[in-house]
Amino acid sequence: MTQYQVVHCTINGKSCEAVVDVRASLADMLRNNFRLTSVKKGCGVGECGACNVLVDGECFNSCIYLAVWADGKSIRTVEGLTGPNGELSDIQQAFIDEGAVQCGFCTPGFIMSAVEILESGKRYTRDEIRRQLSGHLCRCTGYENIINAVEKTMNRRLGGDE
Amino acid sequence: MFDFRSYAAAASVEDAVRLLAEKPNAVIMAGGSDVLIKMRSRDMSQVDVVSIYGLDELRGIRLEPNGDIRIGSLTSFSHIEHDETVNRLIPVLSQAAGTVGGPQIRNIGTIGGNTCNGVTSADTASTCFALDAIIELTGSEGVRHVPIVGFYLRAGKVDIRPTEIQTAVIIPRDSYENCFGHYQKYAMRNAMDIATLNCSVNVRLNADGAIERARIAYGVAGPVPMRAGSAEAAVCGMPAGEDAAHIFADAAIRDINPRDSWRASKAFRIHIAHELAVRGLTESMRRAGATI
Numbered sequence: 001m002t003q004y005q006v007v008h009c010t011i012n013g014k015s016c017e018a019v020v021d022v023r024a025s026l027a028d029m030l031r032n033n034f035r036l037t038s039v040k041k042g043c044g045v046g047e048c049g050a051c052n053v054l055v056d057g058e059c060f061n062s063c064i065y066l067a068v069w070a071d072g073k074s075i076r077t078v079e080g081l082t083g084p085n086g087e088l089s090d091i092q093q094a095f096i097d098e099g100a101v102q103c104g105f106c107t108p109g110f111i112m113s114a115v116e117i118l119e120s121g122k123r124y125t126r127d128e129i130r131r132q133l134s135g136h137l138c139r140c141t142g143y144e145n146i147i148n149a150v151e152k153t154m155n156r157r158l159g160g161d162e
Numbered sequence: 163m164f165d166f167r168s169y170a171a172a173a174s175v176e177d178a179v180r181l182l183a184e185k186p187n188a189v190i191m192a193g194g195s196d197v198l199i200k201m202r203s204r205d206m207s208q209v210d211v212v213s214i215y216g217l218d219e220l221r222g223i224r225l226e227p228n229g230d231i232r233i234g235s236l237t238s239f240s241h242i243e244h245d246e247t248v249n250r251l252i253p254v255l256s257q258a259a260g261t262v263g264g265p266q267i268r269n270i271g272t273i274g275g276n277t278c279n280g281v282t283s284a285d286t287a288s289t290c291f292a293l294d295a296i297i298e299l300t301g302s303e304g305v306r307h308v309p310i311v312g313f314y315l316r317a318g319k320v321d322i323r324p325t326e327i328q329t330a331v332i333i334p335r336d337s338y339e340n341c342f343g344h345y346q347k348y349a350m351r352n353a354m355d356i357a358t359l360n361c362s363v364n365v366r367l368n369a370d371g372a373i374e375r376a377r378i379a380y381g382v383a384g385p386v387p388m389r390a391g392s393a394e395a396a397v398c399g400m401p402a403g404e405d406a407a408h409i410f411a412d413a414a415i416r417d418i419n420p421r422d423s424w425r426a427s428k429a430f431r432i433h434i435a436h437e438l439a440v441r442g443l444t445e446s447m448r449r450a451g452a453t454i
């Protein structure tokens with residue numbers, strides 16, 4: 001079967017258009033049509049969180065989200081976090097500073113879940129951060145440094161104890 | 163790429179019904195977190211897909227004028243978990259929805275998909291059983307309302323007739339009013355896991371602090387979610403307290419029929435079922451104001 005559809009959407013703030021196979025996942029579309037390779041294909045079944053992106057402000061595993069469903073939606077990936085000259089955002093820098101990156105494959109997915117936490121403007125407890133990141137697997141770090149990076153960035157943004 | 167033979171996106175409920183009439187063997191896709199995974203593991207191939215994911219008219223939770231709570235079938239678990247009406251009137255459902263998978267799965271997964279998949283372990287299904295939910299189905303013959311107990315035919319098979327889609331899960335007023343509930347999921351991990359056993363209990367106490375009505379439903383205690391009627395009858399009229407919780411649990415395990423599987427043995431599931439019944443009723447009675 002070959003069937004194509006046009007998808008209009010906003011990606012990292014820019015209005016975009018792509019012709020996609022209806023069988024393609026959003027991860028396929030973001031990587032192949034737009035070269036957004038921060039979107040990693042890990043398990044392919046929604047368990048590891050490596051392909052996590054924001055769709056209209058909520059986290060979705062793009063490997064099990066159809067590309068055609070993105071029509072009319074606003075999608076954000078890690079590429080959209082950096083400044084005009086490639087400056088890192090606070091949460092990306094925090095992952096480096098805290099040693100929350102080792103092999104790096106899970107990092108973009110974790111960071112987009114962190115963005116949802118940080119932009120909520122709410123102060124999460126450590127347990128709540130842990131729960132909100134529970135849809136991601138990291139085989140290197142043991143998670144503590146990742147949670148530290150998110151917690152410290154949250155505290156810095158909200159003002160208060162680090 | 164997913165193994166579709168064809169793909170059609172419904173533009174409305176009527177359109178979905180029409181598309182299903184054209185393709186009687188089509189698979190209905192809500193959030194896709196069951197269907198797409200089955201395709202990936204080749205349990206499904208070359209399917210005609212009718213996607214209803216775009217039907218925003220099936221999203222959201224509404225308190226009807228008669229007091230019933232209407233949950234659109236495409237409402238995601240995270241929206242159910244955080245919904246104001248659900249948290250005020252049926253917090254036990256918020257609790258259940260919050261135990262599904264992880265955050266991304268709770269954003270894509272829907273209560274309609276959870277119940278239509280026909281799986282016994284579905285986290286929201288046991289609570290829907292315990293709250294006597296009514297399933298609303300819309301098809302070419304019109305709208306049908308089916309009590310959830312009758313909706314489940316056997317493992318993996320629910321009562322959806324050709325051309326029908328599930329459009330809402332309704333929690334009747336009498337079913338939740340003055341009731342207090344507690345949901346427990348027993349699994350090996352705290353997130354991203356399937357229940358070894360799950361249990362939803364709710365209770366209504368009368369003015370004297372006695373049990374007016376208690377209800378209990380299990381997931382993974384049989385091929386489909388189930389109520390434990392003997393337990394409910396055994397404590398009716400009893401004063402709220404520890405004795406009631408133990409009588410409740412002793413009766414509950416006589417009603418269930420869990421199986422041995424690689425996740426857990428039958429004996430272990432029965433043990434867990436007893437303990438969850440004690441804790442579930444105890445916590446429900448506490449929430450209803452009893453001192454235990």
